[in-house]
Amino acid sequence: MSAIRIQGVNKTYSGKITALKDINLEIEEGEVFGLVGPDGAGKSTLFNILTTLLLPDSGDINIFDMDVIRDYKAVRQIIGYLPGTFSLYPDLSVQENLDFFAVMYKSSIEENMSLIAPIWKQIEPFRDRKAGKLSGGMKQKLALCCALIHRPHILFLDEPTTGVDPVSRKEFWDILKSIRQHNITVVVSTPYMDEATRCDRIAMIQDGQIIGVNPPQTIIDNFKGKLYTFKSDNIFSLLKVMEQCPLNCNYYPYGEHCHIAFYEDMATAMPQFEQFLSEQHQQHGEITAIQPSVEDCFIEIVTHANGELT
Numbered sequence: 001m002s003a004i005r006i007q008g009v010n011k012t013y014s015g016k017i018t019a020l021k022d023i024n025l026e027i028e029e030g031e032v033f034g035l036v037g038p039d040g041a042g043k044s045t046l047f048n049i050l051t052t053l054l055l056p057d058s059g060d061i062n063i064f065d066m067d068v069i070r071d072y073k074a075v076r077q078i079i080g081y082l083p084g085t086f087s088l089y090p091d092l093s094v095q096e097n098l099d100f101f102a103v104m105y106k107s108s109i110e111e112n113m114s115l116i117a118p119i120w121k122q123i124e125p126f127r128d129r130k131a132g133k134l135s136g137g138m139k140q141k142l143a144l145c146c147a148l149i150h151r152p153h154i155l156f157l158d159e160p161t162t163g164v165d166p167v168s169r170k171e172f173w174d175i176l177k178s179i180r181q182h183n184i185t186v187v188v189s190t191p192y193m194d195e196a197t198r199c200d201r202i203a204m205i206q207d208g209q210i211i212g213v214n215p216p217q218t219i220i221d222n223f224k225g226k227l228y229t230f231k232s233d234n235i236f237s238l239l240k241v242m243e244q245c246p247l248n249c250n251y252y253p254y255g256e257h258c259h260i261a262f263y264e265d266m267a268t269a270m271p272q273f274e275q276f277l278s279e280q281h282q283q284h285g286e287i288t289a290i291q292p293s294v295e296d297c298f299i300e301i302v303t304h305a306n307g308e309l310t
């Protein structure tokens with residue numbers, strides 16, 4: 001059964017800024033579904049519409065066969081939402097925040113302790129601390145407990161790990177995977193492409209449009225180019241001279257490295273490329289073939305969508 005069905009959703013702000021363009025998605029019950037895209041792509045707008053906080057300009061959305069506009073009250077009962085901005089009461093203690101959310105949803109902490117126990121265990125030592133005084137990772141764990149305390153059928157998390165340290169980020173994803181054992185569908189957005197591989201399926205979103213939906217491995221398998229990485233002594237100079245490269249390729253900085261995807265027969269293209277770099281007096285490390293990451297795939301799809309490669 002599909003948990004969420006989104007058909008033809010559009011949203012503009014003030015009639016001018018287009019935030020979402022013809023979004024169509026189907027999310028299955030029990031999935032960990034990721035929405036991946038850069039800042040301004042439209043992730044939060046979509047979350048706010050799915051969680052009944054914002055009206056779309058057009059389109060239909062069903063959550064377990066309920067209409068998010070007509071049946072918004074019933075929808076709110078079965079969803080949990082962890083919004084992108086800190087949503088708890090900073091002057092209430094950890095315990096008071098959890099009590100508050102339990103009462104608000106007419107639920108009780110005891111009733112749902114089994115669901116939140118693995119997370120609660122980690123924050124319980126700080127139960128008397130004010131929520132505003134917790135670390136970033138701890139705040140998110142508390143927010144997660146509060147969003148789960150009424151045992152929702154679907155949990156929405158908008159960039160839950162943005163600004164959280166790498167160890168807490170990993171812990172947080174382990175928790176998300178465990179939530180799924182309780183048959184809760186998880187919809188999570190992230191700008192971190194590496195995190196996307198932890199989802200069952202991901203939708204890539206750019207400029208308000210969905211540009212691909214697939215399991216992470218399928219997205220990686222569908223990469224069309226032949227991808228290489230190398231280090232350059234001067235990445236800025238390299239990127240400048242690459243504008244003159246006669247080969248059909250796509251290049252971009254990737255951390256300390258340059259990634260380059262070729263759309264050529266490599267038997268002839270690689271010697272040509274090495275000759276080109278040498279003619280341009282570019283010092284570089286070994287050029288190594290690598291497997292693409294989800295980020296490489298995102299870049300390839302966006303570049304193809306813009307028609308830059310033929």
Ligand code: ADP
Pocket residue numbers: 013014017018019037038039040041042043044045046
């Ligand atoms: P993301 O969450 O992926 O960063 P958003 O949904 O917040 O993307 O934003 C999508 C687009 O809509 C962006 O261009 C953003 O500037 C714009 N936008 C978001 N919220 C508002 C708002 N309340 N008023 C006007 N424009 C907005």
Ligand code: MG
Pocket residue numbers: 043044045084158159
């Ligand atoms: Mg956002």
